[in-house]
Amino acid sequence: MLLITHICRNKSPEFTTWLLEVKEVNLESLPPWEEKKMFKDFMEDHNTSTFTSKKYYDIDGYNRRKLEKEMKKDLKKVGHSERIVFNDEEQHRLEMQEAREKQKEEEVLALKRSMEGGMVQAMKEQARLKEEMVYLYKIGDMEGAAAIQRRLDPDVPM
Template identity: 55%
Template sequence: MITVVYRNKRPEFTAWLQEVKQIHLQVIPQNDKYYSLDNYYRNKMEKEIKRGFKKVAPTERIVFNDEEQKRQEMMRMREKQKEEVEALKRSMQSGLAQAMKEQAQLREEMAYQYKIGNMEAAAAIQRRLNPDAAV
């Protein structure tokens, strides 16, 4: 039973030994103890939660699912781009709405100038409203 567990955990153990402890497997004596990394991190997180930490960020990457992380990153980027486009649309619409209000005010002013007989001012406003058309 112990040899089956040892064979299953050997790659994880050697990686942990080299990366965390900076010890090569060949230099350690055969009677050293080995603990499961899963249990180690679970116990570490439980201890920190008991101390009062609500959310514990792991110090090492535990899950190696690159495709899922890339997919989530792409989704975040798309959401950010959508927000930027929506903000740009809102700013353009507000600018367009402001321009339409100004045009409506100029038309009212032009109609007023026509009513009082000030044709020169009305023609100037007309040129301002429609610069391409000939008066």
């Protein structure tokens, strides 16, 4: 009897919740003999793991997990504008690291743009020199065309 009373006290919130939600009975309106009968049904479901919800096993843990999920959901809605952890040094280190990474990305993009600009200019210059070389061949200026050819491809012997 002492063991049942001890278990009953430990599972009282779960038992009360189970009575209200599953059996739709208020614990205070039950006579003691019916309460014992209901508790036996509750413990049978508990021991055979046949409850419909996890909260009847550990209502405090269930409520804690539910609250944590809601807090995470609210944080996602709010975004990262609200600080939760007040570790200033770590926060500053992370902000500085993000700033360095952003600066590196900007430098790489600027370098790419400058290289692309320089390459485009060089390609335009090569196309202009080829047109000029073709024109010089057409008018018979072989020395001028050969000079342009050497500029365009210095490795090819003339």
